[in-house]
Amino acid sequence: MTTPLMPPAGAVYDRGYRPYEGERGGRGAARAALVRVSIRRALGLRRSWRQKVLPWSLLAIASIPAVVNVGVKYITRNTPAANFDLITFREYVGVSTTLLLFVAITAPDMVCPDRRNRVLPLIFARPLTGNDYVLAKVGALTVVVFGFSFLPQVVLFVGQMFVAPQGALGYARENAEVVWQVPVAVALFSLYWASLAVAISATTARRVVAGVALLATVLVSGMVASTLVSARGADPEAMFEDGSLWGLLSAVDIPVRLADLVFLGHVDPQSLVGGAQGAGIGVALVYLAVVAGSLGYLVFRYRRVQ
Amino acid sequence: MNDLLLRAEGLCLRYPTGTLALDELTVDVPRGCVGLVGANGAGKTTLLRLALGQLRPSAGTIEVVGRAVADDPIGVRAHIGFMPEHDCLPSDQTAADVVATFGELAGLPPRAARQRASEVLDLVGLDEARFRPIGGFSTGMRQRTKLAQAIVADPEVVLLDEPTAGLDPIGREEMLALVGRLAGFGISALVATHLLDDVQRVCDQVVMIDGGTLRHAGATQALVHRTGALRVEVNDGAARLADLLGVAGVAVTLVDDATLDVRVDGDEGHVLDLVRDGADDLGLALHAMTTRRTSLDELFLDQPR
Numbered sequence: 066m067t068t069p070l071m072p073p074a075g076a077v078y079d080r081g082y083r084p085y086e087g088e089r090g091g092r093g094a095a096r097a098a099l100v101r102v103s104i105r106r107a108l109g110l111r112r113s114w115r116q117k118v119l120p121w122s123l124l125a126i127a128s129i130p131a132v133v134n135v136g137v138k139y140i141t142r143n144t145p146a147a148n149f150d151l152i153t154f155r156e157y158v159g160v161s162t163t164l165l166l167f168v169a170i171t172a173p174d175m176v177c178p179d180r181r182n183r184v185l186p187l188i189f190a191r192p193l194t195g196n197d198y199v200l201a202k203v204g205a206l207t208v209v210v211f212g213f214s215f216l217p218q219v220v221l222f223v224g225q226m227f228v229a230p231q232g233a234l235g236y237a238r239e240n241a242e243v244v245w246q247v248p249v250a251v252a253l254f255s256l257y258w259a260s261l262a263v264a265i266s267a268t269t270a271r272r273v274v275a276g277v278a279l280l281a282t283v284l285v286s287g288m289v290a291s292t293l294v295s296a297r298g299a300d301p302e303a304m305f306e307d308g309s310l311w312g313l314l315s316a317v318d319i320p321v322r323l324a325d326l327v328f329l330g331h332v333d334p335q336s337l338v339g340g341a342q343g344a345g346i347g348v349a350l351v352y353l354a355v356v357a358g359s360l361g362y363l364v365f366r367y368r369r370v371q
Numbered sequence: 372m373n374d375l376l377l378r379a380e381g382l383c384l385r386y387p388t389g390t391l392a393l394d395e396l397t398v399d400v401p402r403g404c405v406g407l408v409g410a411n412g413a414g415k416t417t418l419l420r421l422a423l424g425q426l427r428p429s430a431g432t433i434e435v436v437g438r439a440v441a442d443d444p445i446g447v448r449a450h451i452g453f454m455p456e457h458d459c460l461p462s463d464q465t466a467a468d469v470v471a472t473f474g475e476l477a478g479l480p481p482r483a484a485r486q487r488a489s490e491v492l493d494l495v496g497l498d499e500a501r502f503r504p505i506g507g508f509s510t511g512m513r514q515r516t517k518l519a520q521a522i523v524a525d526p527e528v529v530l531l532d533e534p535t536a537g538l539d540p541i542g543r544e545e546m547l548a549l550v551g552r553l554a555g556f557g558i559s560a561l562v563a564t565h566l567l568d569d570v571q572r573v574c575d576q577v578v579m580i581d582g583g584t585l586r587h588a589g590a591t592q593a594l595v596h597r598t599g600a601l602r603v604e605v606n607d608g609a610a611r612l613a614d615l616l617g618v619a620g621v622a623v624t625l626v627d628d629a630t631l632d633v634r635v636d637g638d639e640g641h642v643l644d645l646v647r648d649g650a651d652d653l654g655l656a657l658h659a660m661t662t663r664r665t666s667l668d669e670l671f672l673d674q675p676r
Contacts (some may be wrong), residue, residue, distance in 0.1 A: 082556040085483070088479075091446065091449060112463075147663075182462060187455060190425075190448060190452075191477050192477070192478065
């Protein structure tokens, strides 16, 4: 009698190594990948739920004014108060400054661990240069800040379209200019904070130090500017066409005043530089200096890995 | 396909501090598993960085897998995987994410990068640990993750800087086994190390540098040649056997009470017979007779500096 063959209880498979024969991109693909990876990190994607809480909570918080404004408009739609705006599109760019906390946490998280964990030699063993790294990091943060600043504006615009007494199309026609003003102002705002935040983060390997340094830069520069403007006699509480060019020292004011230029064509009179001779040109020049200076420092900082 | 893994011609590198890291290095390194051997500070890591295009030579040229690094220092990296000596992995990410990320950075599409990451982590023995944060990994697991990221994009060549550094004996064995398998995958490996035993075990070619200059280059087996000596181990009484063989005209060096080296000139079989018969005549137990070979350590230490 023959013993029946029994199937094996288990088996070990050595799947071996398979060469990769698929699509393979070059330097451009590597750059795009670095942007993608940085955006994923900023949004907490493929990370624990704790890393997701902050970005998405801040997006929700940034959207609150839009939702409230649309809600009030809906409630008062058949009353004279319907024409009153709690917040305008221009002012909403300024409200995005609430995202400063997000930038102060995200920018260091994008840059500092690469130095602290000594990942840079590994990144630059791929087809990437220091300039690619700088552009990818600043680009990724610009995209994320743009998204978080722009989406609430979309909520505001679309919401008001539907509650406007003149109808959605009528509202869109009357406010057609914000279709270009909002994205331009938000893009300028996002580039400003992304460049400055990444540059400050590149000075240290510690995230906490970088975040505190960014917030300190904002607070101290704002206080210094406010003090200097007040010192020449202006009342900072009611600063109507009584500001001075010292106001240009306030880091937090520059992108907001640039938004004024985009929406109004001039700087808001009720601001630190309001009413000062050459305030518009001054704001534009300081904006360019901060962005160019930050990018220049970053290129210098990562030049050795070319 | 070019047969050379690396070609250096008159390669010099002087750092801004004035230190001459490489001095007129000229060498052709064939594909396969090649050991780059030298003491600390010999110029091994500098040579790897020149191969990656991260440093520009002060003089001379360097080619990697047939591509002149000076012509396209960025593009050449698409064909190279690199495993640095130091810890270089983000501790808050999983091995799967890190390896996939470096696959993407090498130009692979995201989906393919994740697929490849899974495959190579399986290959290096991290299949079950790949979704754990690297912060909780042992040194051996980190080294394997570093190797996985180096090969994830299926490069033509990998540059491994001290791949067994910090590993315990078992981890070292496993890492050497993995490095030894790379050639079978069609991936040439340049293994920079100061551990000559590692090279002797897995590399078929060896390049020795010291003080930035070439000391030796060639097939490992050709360098580890026979010394012309026979190591004989007996129980006590090696001195008596040495005397007996001396009378028979054989040159002998007494190592200790139980060991002697016998010079073999001419007919090796005749000398072996003399040793066997001499031990038998003296009533000694013959424990071992082995042909002595030079080790890479001896070769390295014997070279004039």
